Amino acid sequence: MGKLVSQTEIKSxxxxxxxLWGSKPHHIPKISPDKVQGCDLHKGEWGTVGSVIFWNYVHDGKAKVAKEVIDGIDEKNKTVIFRAIEGDLLELYKSFVATLHVDTKGGNNLVTWTFEYEKRSEDVEDPNSLMDFAVNLTKDIETHHLK
Incomplete structure (x- = not known):
């Protein structure tokens, strides 16, 4: 199992x-259309654990898809957990879980992305470029909210 963690300070x-991530991810394509082209609900309701979301996005210059189930939403601790169940990520990884945590203590806020994954083979790289994608998407959302 591998693990990557990145923290980004935001002013928004x-x-x-x-x-946005917990109950309105379908707004993200309007906020960052160059990165995320679609976010559709396939099962359940927006903002509920067990819901299945289908993403269309561009990563490393290529159109990709991901189907994820929301494994957890913690309003008190401001955490959302997404687990990949279909799509491009699972061609490289046996399992892939992305956790988003927002720390709202103090004047600025801290967004932490954590990726936990199991590679299909030793040849598969760690998802560093996907983490860069998540950080850049975080910055796009911040810029949008500061307007």
Whole structure:
């Protein structure tokens, strides 16, 4: 199992950021259309654990897809957990879980992305470029909310 963690300080409202990922991820394609082209609900309801979301996005210059189940939403700790169940990521990884945590203590807010994954083979690289994608998407969302 591998693990990558990245933290990004944001000046925009952390509660709004958490709400976007937890219950309104379908707004993200409007905020960052160059990175995310679609976010559709395949099962369940927006903002509920067990819901299945289908993403269309561009990563490393290539169109990709991901189907994820929301494994957890913690309003108190501002955490959302996504687990890949289909799509391009699972061609490289046996399992892939992305956790988003927003710390809203103090004047600035801290967004932490954690990727936990199991590679299909030793030849597979760690998902560093995907973490860069998540950080850049975080910055796009911050810029949008500061307007």
């Amino acid at each position: 409202n952390g509660d709004v950021f958490h709400e």
